Amino acid sequence: MTIFGPLGFTAPWLLLGLAALPILWFLLRATPPAPVRRRFPGVALLAGLADEEVQAERTPWWLLALRMAALAAAILGFAGPVLHPVPVAPGQGPLLIVEDGGWPSARDWPRRLERISRALTEAAAAGRPVALVSLADPPPAPPAFVNAADLEAGLPGLAPNPWEPSPDLDPAKILPAGRFNTLWLSDGLDRAGRAGLVAALTARGALRVWQPGTPVLALGPATVEGRVVSLPLLSATPVSGDYEIAAIGPDPSGIERELARETVHPQNATEAMARFDLPPELRNRVARFEIAGIRSAGAVSLTDDAVKRRKVALISAAAPREGLELLSPLHYLHQALAPTADLIEGTLEDALVANPDVVILADVGEVAEADALADWVEKGGLLIRFAGPRMAAADTAGDVLLPVRLRQGGRSVGGTMSWGEPRRLAPFPEASPFAGLAVPEDVTVREQVMAEPGPELAERTIAALADGTPLVTRAAFGAGEVVLFHVTANADWSNLPLSGLFPQMLDRLAVSSRTAAPTAADLAGRTWVPVKRLDGFGRIETAEAAAGVAGEVLAEATPGPDLPPGIYAADDRSVALDALARGRVLAPASWPLGVTLEGLAAPRQMPLKGALLAAALLALLIDILASLALAGRLRGPRAGTAVLVLAAALGLAPQARAEDTMPIDRAVEAASNVVLAYVPTGDAAIDRVSMAGLRGLTQVLTRRTTVEPSAPMELNLETDDLALFTLIYWPVTADEPAPSAAAYAKLNRFLRGGGMILFDTRDADLAGIGTATDAGRRLQALAAPLEIPPLEPIPADHVLTRSFYLLQSFPGRYDGPIWVEAAAEAETTEGMPFRNLNDGVTPVVIGGNDWASAWAVDDVGEPMFPLGRGSAGERQREIAWRFGVNLVMHVLTGNYKSDQVHVPALLERLGQ
């Protein structure tokens, strides 16, 4: 294969054929022009006359260019061009394929598998033995070289790990013996230990490195400042552009979905911050953040207690005294919890309504709402109580919301009136949630409430003083638990609230939450069990029967095979371990000289032969038609055939796709106001009159009534949505085409939905029984598929006679009777006709009075057609307009005005 830039040719010598193109230029120039065909009797005299000059016409340059292009394309096509050719890897002997196999590889994992597969195929073709090593999951012993086909079978099972390769890999332990060439599929990230591995590999043979050019992106841990959750987008190389970060968590119904989305715009930087401003309820539901569109464990940032904030209700018995805030029982709790929790203050009754996670009662002797509070705790609430003078003074024997029974009175040590020293804290016992916390030397307790000794006292004590008396006791209560600090929440009885231990203890009790990364001290002393795990692609899996890890390990270690990323839980606390190790700085890998790099641009090899040959064929086809057209042999039916052939060849067979939906702007126009519409007859003159008639009626309506319709529309029964119209004027002519079945279905729906069609045969003749006109017969044919109820000549008391004006005739240019839906049997009530069925609007009004002509006005608003004679004619036009107004009112208001019919009867009743 010969390679020119991005193009390679499998048979480059064929390109010599391009040199022959200028010769073809001369050969292809000639084509005769189209002859004129003439009938000419004098041809008898022409017989035997030869043309003097046999000079071919010049071929048009574009036809020549087309032919040259076709030939050039054919020559190029047969030369076997390949775009972005991939050179075949040379080399003999064993081949070692090294795959980083960490989360940075996940985003382009299919391409890696494809590259490995290709390498395996080539190796199999060359008969080279192959071994495969994944650095993130190093084999326990150096792998042996095997047949490439064997490795290929296991290729689909290969998956990236959610951690990065360990920096302290020993090349000697994972590399096979002997000399071999290496193909290293790198993820493009630099890390410790890579240089050593590169050295070891180059010492064994040639090293070829495949790495993608796309930057590795990762999402850092989330931090919370007030309402804002911010998390960094990290990249190995500076990137620019828009990246979207999605916050994902369960919605109120428990289905996981995207809760929020933010865009970050790194400007040629390796780090950019995404900031989410989330209300607390939403933020507490966020389970993870991820970079949208990237499938990689590094692009996922799991959330833990650092993001979740608890609702804590602070209740004290004493109303805070003004000016003595430092003595307030809640002051120190407030200070400790405000940055990390949402605080609720007020009465216990109000606080329980807000459904807090934790209720803290500071020095409350008698719990006012004991039953409600007990219910709440039983359902899983955490109640923390602090002792104080009131509790010490109260009789707590009947108080169930205490973990231990208290002696009344309490004790005082180290005070002015006592002999003893203030007591220090004892180290926390192993089973305590406080285990692992360092006990400061200067924390002393001067007063406390004392627990009654009991068999369960020891196990309920989670913190004790140096002399063994309980300082903090805890007991389960239903699904929740009750914790009692035997000291006050302020500095009255001890200086514990002043020490740094106090927030840590609250944190351990899952009252507060961390704002920064958990330290070893935060996590120490507990065994953390993974509850959720991330896989290499960033998917969350439930961890089953996984071994727990010690808190110290969790805080220090980077994710690895023995510490997979995920969510770890201990007691009520949870800690997220992201795939991206804490403090990891992503840096691009650099490779020493002599290492072959590939895949940076990573374009795909693309053979162009087929496309070029197809182009040549197409050009030749066009050339045939163009030559025929030029030579005048493409006329009559042949031209049509040729065009069809060309269209079929191009796959562009014209598709007769009718526009079957209503244009949106037309629909908006029809829907935004009342619009009168008419059905076009196909006769331009009649349609123009219909339009002018509806325009005149629209003017009259606008002037006289509150109905102010928009400009009337011509209806397209096939495409328009009839639901948008109210009144349709349908002039019927003798040769009007019938609508399609679909249009009839629409019309029937329109009629059922309360629309009205005014049929106008325009011949004043329909009512004449037996002597139907052409238009009348056509009307019968047109209206047959419509669901029209039985009709009757309009009765004198029909709503139409009084829906706006009082009318007794309904003239247009003629004054014939009209037909409407037959009313149900009229009941006669007390001598007056009383119709029950006044609900519906008559779906059709049929007449032949040529209303449009009577209504029609021209552009300046003057009537278009004369009507009758003199003032009588103008009166008739006025009545015609009034009929139009009544008709529109009837359509729009239905039977509203039919009550008028009953007015005489109602008045008569009232009179009685």
Next chain:
Amino acid sequence: MSLPGPEIAALSLRREAERTAGALPALLVAAERLAATVQMGGHGRRRAGPGEEFWQYRPAHSGDAARFVDWRRSARSDTQFVRDREWQLAQSLSLWVDGSASMRFTGAPSGRGARPTKGARARLLALALAVLAVRGGERVGLSGPLAPPRPGRAQLMTLAALLGDDDPAPGPDYGTPEVAGIAAQGRAVFLSDFFGDIGAIAAALGALADRGVTGVMLQILDPAEEDFPFDGRTIFESMGGGLRHETREAADLRARYRARLAERRDRLARMAAEAGWQFSTHRTATAPEAALLWLHAALERGRG
């Protein structure tokens, strides 16, 4: 208000008949009008007297049979007079109108300056000539079996019916003169473009000359046929499609075409002269009166 059914049928039949019959008088009227121009042109010599047959009284010579003496005239004088009659024996005039396909040609079928087809012009001239001949008391007919020479206006109607057919059945591409039915010592008029086989024309002339028939050949040509105003690549086809000629540059042929046309015309004229006939050319772009005048004069000349 509408007519009863039978009356409407009768009306439509009549209208159809009128329309169909219309072509016949139209040609005849046109021919009469054309002939009238000849009449008014002062050529009505020797037609002064009211009687057709009477020419003059002359004194009887010796040798005149006694039954030729006009006794009524002789009784008014001392000498005997013989009533002389001119045109005792009417001449028969035979017309041959070329009905071949090539006569259907016109170079300008429509628009301003539209010209009739050669055939239409030939038929018009033939009928006008027939009108003149009938007025002159001559017998006139068409060569061929359809209309042998007869006198009288009734013959005009027959001729008009035969010539009035605007679109006769397509004949051959080029016509050859029909000599059957031409009476010996009669006169003949050939109206054609004479594009056909010149040998056949020569043979016809020879045969007629043998029978003592003299006559006139009028070559009717469209201006396009004389001027050959064509250029560019052209496929020429005869009117019937029987002949084709394709050329890359028609303009190059113009001079040679004209030379051939002139040569043919010379030959026709020479042939006519040899047979005692007269030959001329008529262009359809010019008025038919000139051609009719020439025809009439030529026939008169030949009579002498």
